[in-house]
Amino acid sequence: MDNNIHEDCGVAMIRLLKPLSYYQQKYGTWMYGLNKLYLMMEKQHNRGQEGAGLASVKLHTQPGHEYMFRERAEGSSAITEIMGSARKQIEEARRFCGDSTDFDYQEMPFAGELYMGHLRYSTTGKSGLKYVHPFLRRNNWKAKNLCLCGNYNMTxxxxxxxxxxxxxxxxxxYSDSYIMMEAMGHRLDREVERNFVEAQQKGLENDAITEYIDQHVLMENVLKTTMADFDGGYVVCGLTGSGEMFSMRDPWGIRPAFYYKNDEIVILASERPVLQTTFDLEYEDIQELQPGCALLVRSNGEAVVKRILEQRGDYACSFERIYFSRGSDQDIYNERKKLGEQLTPQVLKTIDNDIAHTVFSFIPNTAEVAFYGLLRGFKHYVNEQKIKRIEALGRIPTHAELEDILHDYVRSEKVAWKDIKLRTFITEGNARNDLAAHVYDVAYGSIQPGVDNLVIIDDSIVRGTTLKESILHILDRLHPKKIVMVSSAPQIRYPDYYGIDMPRLEEFCVFQATVALLKDKGMEHVITDTYEACKAELEKPVGEMRNCVRDVYEPFTVEEINCKIVEMLRPEGMTTPIEIVFQSIDGLHSAIPNHKGDWYFTGHFPTPGGTRLCNQAFVNYVERVWK
Known part of the structure; x- marks a missing residue:
């Protein structure tokens, strides 16, 4: 996948259900929760390298002592920075408190029972520390303090x-995070006020009222009145000053979340393997948070799952399975292998069934599992051909015949190597392009020039920039007979508005190729007709809109668009034949049957807001680029 496509964000949460002295005695440190949060965040580092933040809440504090702590930082080393800052504060406090099991709980920073972490990738283009999660809303009433983070994008x-x-x-x-914070904060205030009235009706006074509120806040009430109007993909996580912890998944099931609970901890993360590895758990131990539901941990430690909104669809993001989530998840690993394996017939066609003169490889590193699947498909094919040759003999083969038949095998090499990272201090166009061409290097001598085909699989082809500026150019140095670029994902045709940084149509090589075909065939009217149709749709109520952008692709087959992509991405002076093979939509759903979210491939957006924004994206394209 193109290196400048950003992943979703990542979340991690821990609720300790025992006193800190319990973890000190059993695990040798009262910082068990903080240490585990660090591991959970590092194991999700792939999900966000623009910033990171953590928050902690301490229960049972006395007035005049801090009970909510937060650290945030920007950059790829943000996790190390925030954890270093937290530990520095702890070390400074130890000078006064001493380092023992009976340390001064009131004074020790980050000595809490609730922990929350966040990894950030911007999907809005906004940067700066003020946009780094978690966000914090302060108040002198514990129950009105709110700390919020999430993996989301609202439409x-x-x-x-x-x-x-x-x-x-x-x-x-003006951002979805701050607006959600204010909306939820407003409803949290109302929930506190509801309990205030109840406490008064029970005859309670003064701090007894506060204690009643802290013990009776129901975050499901807050979530039901806050999240009903939001359109988007999300996992929203939060802590309150009174000790409530919650995480809610969108009712379409777009963004993922997994949790586990026992008598010591309640934990949640964006990916299952993070919990498995960090806490030494089995696959079956971990539950997936269902669409429209929230994991709620009360201030007393009671953990429940409540339905907040009725499920509105079944659109779990398939890109999570293809690319974003860690391939160490057992289901994802098998799905990615199948994505590669079932491309075998299409790839066979491109090489004219000449396996003996074909070398298979992959673009490091996210496509590696799909590569193993493709190899498995070809090994099965070769074995079937061997069986047919033996059966066709009609007799027991001789040693020489067996040797000749069994000699057939699938050839694989690590052809492409990631060599250097593009340094941004080189800004001049020609110099920067020359450097980009050297991001990858090749294993010289890995194929026979002019004789061997070279099949390279990638997880997806989005913008095609890396192919044109680096990969195709560098692969051509091996002088293969033919290069076949294989995408384990279908053609990406539409923007995403639910957490992936793919908002503009003109950035997709598939869209560019389609527009070029329309020009070639004198069909520019399709662009203007679609533009007018999109503008008309935008005048309708959002729930009645259809995605008119799909009309642009109707005149052409996948193969026609593929040929145009090759023409557009071929580096100047390159003469080696190139073919591109994309996964089919049916193949996608066959390999990943339980994650039906495919809007970036099909244009079928799960929410009305996504359809509206896609139509608006086409209007913006025409007014910004086409005219």
């Missing part, structure tokens, strides 16, 4: 923004 921020304004609020920043 109807403007609608929620206007709703807050009508309520009399004045949000100070």
């Amino acid at each position: 109807n921020v403007e609608d929620i923004f206007q709703k807050l304004i009508k309520q009399g609020q004045c949000p100070r920043i």
Whole structure:
């Protein structure tokens, strides 16, 4: 996949159910929760390298002592930075408290029972520390303090923004995170006030009222009144100052979350293997949070799963399985292998069944598992051909005949090597392009020039920039008879608005090729007709819109678009024949049957907001690029 496609964000949560002295005695440190949070975040580092943050809540504190802690930092080393800052504060406190099991709980920073971590990738283009999660809303009432983070992108921020304004609020920043914080904070205030009235009706006074509120806040009430209007893919996580912990998944099931609980801990992360490895758990131990549901841990440690919103669809993100999530998940590993294996017939066609003169490889490193699947498919094919040759003899083969038949095998090499990273201090166009061409290097001598085909599999082809500027150019140095580029994912045709940084149509090589074909065939009217159709759809209520951008692709087959992509991506001066093979939509669903979210391939967006934004993206393209 192109290196400049950003992943979703990642979340991690831990609720300790025992006193810190328990973990000190059993695991040798009261920092058990903090240490485990660090591991969970590092194991999800792939999900966010622009920033990271952590938050902790301490229960049973006395007035005048801090009970909510937060650290945030930007950059690829942000996890190390925030954990280093937390440990530095702990070390400074130890000078006064001493390092023992009976340390001064009130004074020790990050000595909490609740921990939450976040890995950030920006999908909005906004940067700066103020956009790094978690976000914190302060108040002198413990129960009104709210810390929020998540893996999400909302498509109807403007609608929620206007709703807050009508309520009399004045949000100070226009972003989905801050607007969600203000919306949820407002509902949390109402929930606290509900309990305040109840406490008064029971005859309670003063701090007894506060204690009642802290013990009776129901975050499901807050979530039900906050999240019903949001359109998007999300896993929203939060802590309150009174000790409530929660995580909610969107009702379409777009973004993933997994959890586990026992008598010591309640934990949650964006990926299953993170929990398995960090806590030495079995696959079957871990549960997936279902669409529209929330994992709630009360201030007393009671953990429950509540349905917040009725499920509105079954659109779990297939890109999570193809690329974003760790391949160490047993289901994802098998799915990626199948994605590669079932491309065998298509690839066979491109090489005219000449396996003896074909070398298979992959683009490091996310396509490696799909590569193993492709090899498995070809090994099965070769074995079947061997059986047929033996059966065709009609007799017991001689040693020489067996040797000749069994000599056939599938050849694989690590042809492409990631060599260097592009250094941004080189900004001049020609110099930068020359450097980009050397991001990859090849294993010279790995194929026979002019004789061997070279089949290279990647997990997906999005913009095609890396192919044109580096990969095809460097592979051509081996002088193969033919290069076949294989994508384990289908053609990416549409933007994403649920957490992946793919918002503009003109960035996709498939869209560019389709537009070029329309020009070649004198069919520019399709662009203008679609433009007018998109504008008309945008005048309708959002729930009644259809995705008119799909009309652009109707005149052409996948194969026609593939040929145009090759023409556009072929480096200047390169004469080696090139073919591109994409996964089919049917193949995608066959390999990944339980994750039906395919809007970036099909244009079938799971939410009305996604359809609206796709139509708007086409209008923006025409007005910005086409005209």
